[in-house]
Amino acid sequence: MENLTPKKTHLPPPNGASPPKASAHRLSLYLRCLEPLQVAKQETISSKRMAEMLGIRDAQVRRDLTYIGSLGQRGIGYSIPSLIAAIRSALGLNRNWPTILVGVGNLARALIRYQNFREHGFEILALFDCDAGKIGTPIEGMTIQSIGDLRSTLKKVHAELALLTVPAEAAQSTAELLAEAGIRGILNFAPAVLRLPKSVRIVNIDLAMQLEQLAFSVQSAALV
């Protein structure tokens, strides 16, 4: 029955188009599945196997991979090292992304020590806070700086991305400072909805909201 309805996923992607957001998200997921296989020296993989790992249709996998120009070989599948390189390139991960962090509380301290960031090319190079009691404190080879030093430090470290881990009530004004100082992307952990110029990209990680969505999903499942 499924084939009777034309699906967006069956249309060819426009030439040279960058992948849409949903595909970009799945490309990141493919990367997570492929990286351990590369470590285990596996050389090739089929779209069917990738689909199974993620619990999606293999047509979806093949469609997503056309965006990176990597079409695989019938009977052999996709070369894992080539696939990883092509996905990383499509996602802009074939370079490092120097990153700063603003708001050094408990969550920040965990993020500063989070190995996965550095392993994926996101190195935290400077820490900022507005609490005079914290400024000057050393953490992991860095020293917490005053938010007033933001602009001059950014000139040195050339960071385009920022982790924002300030309290909700400080989030909007701090985000505006970051935008003015030249930050292009903010990973926002503050439970607040930021309004910034469109040129600054925002990804929100509101941890309590994620738990709320999980609870909603569990409750909905119980009602079925």
Added chain:
Amino acid sequence: MENLTPKKTHLPPPNGASPPKASAHRLSLYLRCLEPLQVAKQETISSKRMAEMLGIRDAQVRRDLTYIGSLGQRGIGYSIPSLIAAIRSALGLNRNWPTILVGVGNLARALIRYQNFREHGFEILALFDCDAGKIGTPIEGMTIQSIGDLRSTLKKVHAELALLTVPAEAAQSTAELLAEAGIRGILNFAPAVLRLPKSVRIVNIDLAMQLEQLAFSVQSAALV
């Protein structure tokens, strides 16, 4: 021009239906915007103002709010306390959700101290690890337990949700233990794709993946 295309959002919701995932996500967002207004003793709000706060269309807001049976009053708007109560009820947040945590590393230590969880009804009641060197260590009034005690402890604390903060390579096997012991929802911080029975709901927070998506978004914006 917009009105020429029939939009899903203009269809009435089925009677008594629980909101779809996208609406549920926005309901959580509305809650984040409304909570500070309630603290500030504001009594009513218009759908237009809520739409402005989130940068979406007000027809979308009104449509989402029909799911919670709260239709507002023309010229007055929505009562903020009623709206908060109705949204919390629709999302299953009019009760507490006892929660456990498995894998006590740096990120876990930050999550255990994260005030927003408790404030939103998610209290972490038990901690587990498989590292014998950690078992017995006290944290925030709890003691890290062996993963072997999972089932007996769950009988006492009646938790349905778990935060999973183990390393990627331990995530699938630990998630299976959680599912077998009766956990119904997992907030998975491990950078791994979990495969579990459909009865167990999963929300993934892969922090490096979120940074990848942010980098992709910044890169795409630069190409336009």
